Amino acid sequence: MTVKPTMIEFRDVQKYYGDYHALRGINASIRAGEFFSLLGPSGCGKTTLLRTIAGFEGISSGAVLIDGKDAAQIPANKRPTNMVFQSYAIFPHLTVEENVGFGLRRAGLDKAEMGRRVGDALAMVGLTGFGKRAAHALSGGQRQRVALARALILKPKVLLLDEPLSALDKKMREQMQMELIKLQRQVGITFILVTHDQEEALVMSDRIAVMFEGRIAQLDDPETLYRRPKTRQVADFIGTMNFLPATVLSDTPDGCEVEVAGLGRCRIAADQAPPGGNGEETTVGFRPETLTILYDGQAAAARETPGTVEEVVYYGDMTYYDVKLDGVRAAVRLSMRNVPGRPVLDIGTRARVAWSPDALVLFR
Amino acid sequence: MTSGGMPRRMGRSEAASGLAMISPTASYAILLLAAPLALIFIYSFLTDGYLEIIRTFTFANYIEAWTNELYRVVMLRSLMVALAVTAATVLLAFPVAYFVSFYVDPSRKSLWLFLITIPFWTSYLIRVFLWKVILGYNGVVNSGLLGLGIISEPLQWINYNVGAVVVTLAHAYAPFAILPIFVALEKIDRSLLEAGQDLGESRFMTFLRVTLPLAMPGVVAAVLIVFIPTIGDFVTPQLVGGPEGRMVANLIQLQYLKLDNYPLGSAIAVSAMMIVTVASLFFLYLNRRYLRGPGS
Numbered sequence: 001m002t003v004k005p006t007m008i009e010f011r012d013v014q015k016y017y018g019d020y021h022a023l024r025g026i027n028a029s030i031r032a033g034e035f036f037s038l039l040g041p042s043g044c045g046k047t048t049l050l051r052t053i054a055g056f057e058g059i060s061s062g063a064v065l066i067d068g069k070d071a072a073q074i075p076a077n078k079r080p081t082n083m084v085f086q087s088y089a090i091f092p093h094l095t096v097e098e099n100v101g102f103g104l105r106r107a108g109l110d111k112a113e114m115g116r117r118v119g120d121a122l123a124m125v126g127l128t129g130f131g132k133r134a135a136h137a138l139s140g141g142q143r144q145r146v147a148l149a150r151a152l153i154l155k156p157k158v159l160l161l162d163e164p165l166s167a168l169d170k171k172m173r174e175q176m177q178m179e180l181i182k183l184q185r186q187v188g189i190t191f192i193l194v195t196h197d198q199e200e201a202l203v204m205s206d207r208i209a210v211m212f213e214g215r216i217a218q219l220d221d222p223e224t225l226y227r228r229p230k231t232r233q234v235a236d237f238i239g240t241m242n243f244l245p246a247t248v249l250s251d252t253p254d255g256c257e258v259e260v261a262g263l264g265r266c267r268i269a270a271d272q273a274p275p276g277g278n279g280e281e282t283t284v285g286f287r288p289e290t291l292t293i294l295y296d297g298q299a300a301a302a303r304e305t306p307g308t309v310e311e312v313v314y315y316g317d318m319t320y321y322d323v324k325l326d327g328v329r330a331a332v333r334l335s336m337r338n339v340p341g342r343p344v345l346d347i348g349t350r351a352r353v354a355w356s357p358d359a360l361v362l363f364r
Numbered sequence: 365m366t367s368g369g370m371p372r373r374m375g376r377s378e379a380a381s382g383l384a385m386i387s388p389t390a391s392y393a394i395l396l397l398a399a400p401l402a403l404i405f406i407y408s409f410l411t412d413g414y415l416e417i418i419r420t421f422t423f424a425n426y427i428e429a430w431t432n433e434l435y436r437v438v439m440l441r442s443l444m445v446a447l448a449v450t451a452a453t454v455l456l457a458f459p460v461a462y463f464v465s466f467y468v469d470p471s472r473k474s475l476w477l478f479l480i481t482i483p484f485w486t487s488y489l490i491r492v493f494l495w496k497v498i499l500g501y502n503g504v505v506n507s508g509l510l511g512l513g514i515i516s517e518p519l520q521w522i523n524y525n526v527g528a529v530v531v532t533l534a535h536a537y538a539p540f541a542i543l544p545i546f547v548a549l550e551k552i553d554r555s556l557l558e559a560g561q562d563l564g565e566s567r568f569m570t571f572l573r574v575t576l577p578l579a580m581p582g583v584v585a586a587v588l589i590v591f592i593p594t595i596g597d598f599v600t601p602q603l604v605g606g607p608e609g610r611m612v613a614n615l616i617q618l619q620y621l622k623l624d625n626y627p628l629g630s631a632i633a634v635s636a637m638m639i640v641t642v643a644s645l646f647f648l649y650l651n652r653r654y655l656r657g658p659g660s
Contacts, residue, residue: 054558054562056562075561076561077561082563083559089556089558089559091574092556092578105565106564106565150563151563154563
C-alpha cells in the first residue's frame, strides 16, 4: 500500500478568543483522498479547526498547510476548499440551479456549458429535474444535497462538512451517510467531517481525530479507536465501555499481569496496555459485546464469572443487560444478540458471564 | 344537514368576532380616510362657480390640471424633488444601516438605533425651522463662512430653493430609511456571506450577489416610505422652498384656501395621488426585475 501525500497539515495550531484558549496545539496530517472526521463534544474546538481550513477563522500561532502551502497567505475565496455549512447556507433568493452554479461565475463558461455542469452536479446528488425549484421550496435532505452539489461542482481539493447531517431525522441521516461514503469514493476528494455523533464518525471515516477541550486526544482509524482507546475519556465518548478497578502486578515489554476486581488475575497484551509502573492502581475497560451470558447446558468458558441480572433493556435485535458480577460493586453492561433459543432473561436471574482477557484495555 | 350546519355557524361567529375586532379601526378609516377621499374624488368632477360649487359633471378640472403650464411644472418639480430626496436618503441610509448591522457589537445595536431616532424627539416643524436657521441669510452657514472670510456677502442660493427642500426632507426622513434597511440586513444569515466567499467570490462580489439582493425588500420599503410622503410634503417647501421650491401640496392649498377653487384643487390632488401610485408600482416592478436577475 502506498502512503498517500498529505493534503492538510496542522503544525502546533493555537487559537485564542480573548482569554479563551480554543485550540491548544493541534498537530495532525490529513492525507489526500481520505475521509477524515473531527469528533468531539460541543465546544471541543472541532468546528473552529474546520473553519481555519476554510479561512473563516484565523489562528493565533502555528500553521495550517493546504496541499503544502501556508494557508495564512490565501484568503478564504482563493482556497482550494469548499464547505457544506451546518445550516446549508442555501441562497434563499436563488433557484436550485443558480445556487449550484453560484461558484461557476468566475469560470466564465457559456450558457450551454454552465447548464451541462450544473445538470451533472445535480445528477450526482440525485436532484435531476429540481433545477428550476425555488430554494425555499426544498426539504432538509434536498437542501443538503444542493449544498453538496454547489461545493463539489467546483472540484475542490478538500470538501469540508460541518455537522451536515445533524438536522436530518434518523432514517434520512443513515441514508445520507451511505450516500456520502459512496460519493467520496466516486470523486476521490479529501472529505473532512465535523461531527459530535460517534456512530456517524465510525461509520463514515477512514480516520478519526477525537478532540476534547481544544486538543486531539487520539487520532486513529475507527477500529483501533473503538478497540484500543488510549484514555478513559476517549473510551467513554466512543460507544459504551465498562470500567473496573485493577492493580498492575507486573509490567513486561510483552504485556501486563493485572488483578481485576471481580474478574481475577489475567494478562493484557502490550498493545492494549500502555507501559507504567508495577503495583499501580488503574482501570481496565471492556466493551459490552465482549461479554457473553452462558445459558444452561452451554459448555464452560475459559474465563467466567457468576453474577445477577439487574436491568434488562430490549432493543429488538439486541438485549442489553446490566449484570452485577459477584465481588464487584457496580454493575457491568453487556449485550447479547437475540437469536432463536436464547430467551430474554428476567431481572434477578443468576447468570454465568464469560469474558476474555483479549478484550481488556488497560488505562493509566 | 345538522352535520353541515355546525361548522358553518361556527365560521359565521368567527367572522363576526373578527369584524367586531376590526370595526373601531375600520369605522375610523372609513369615516376619516375613505369618506374624505371619496368627497375629493367627487369634487374633482364638479364645476367651480362663484362662492359655490355647481353640480354639473365635467372633465375641465383635469384638463386644466394636466395642460396648464404652471401646474405641470409644479407637479414635475414635486416628482423630481421626491425622487432626489428618496435617492439621497436611501443612498445615505444604506451605509449607516449596514454599519450598525454588521459592525456594531450586538449588545450595542439597540443603543445605536436609539441614537438614530433622536431627531424624532423634536417635532417635524421645529426641525424644518432649524434648517431655516442653518441655511438662512443670517444663518449658521453664512455667518460661519463670513466669519472665516471665505465669502464677502451672504450666499443666497443655499436657501429658499429646491436644493434647500431636498436637504431638509432628506434629513427629516433619514431614520425612516435606515430602519427598514437595518431590519432586512439583520435577517440575513451570516453563513450565507461565508458561503459566498467559500464559493470563490470576493467580499465585494458577495455583497453584490448575496447581501444586496437579500436587503432589497428593506431598500424598497425605504424607498416607498420616503418617496410617498415627500412628494406631497407641504411644510418644508412652504418654509424653506421660496417661490422656486413650491410643490404640489402648496398648490392644492392655494386652490382650496386662497382661490376657493375646490374642484380644481381636488383634481390636482387626485392627479398627484395617481402619480404616486404609478411611481410606487414602478419601484415594485424594478425590484421584481432586479431580483429575477439579468438572465430572465
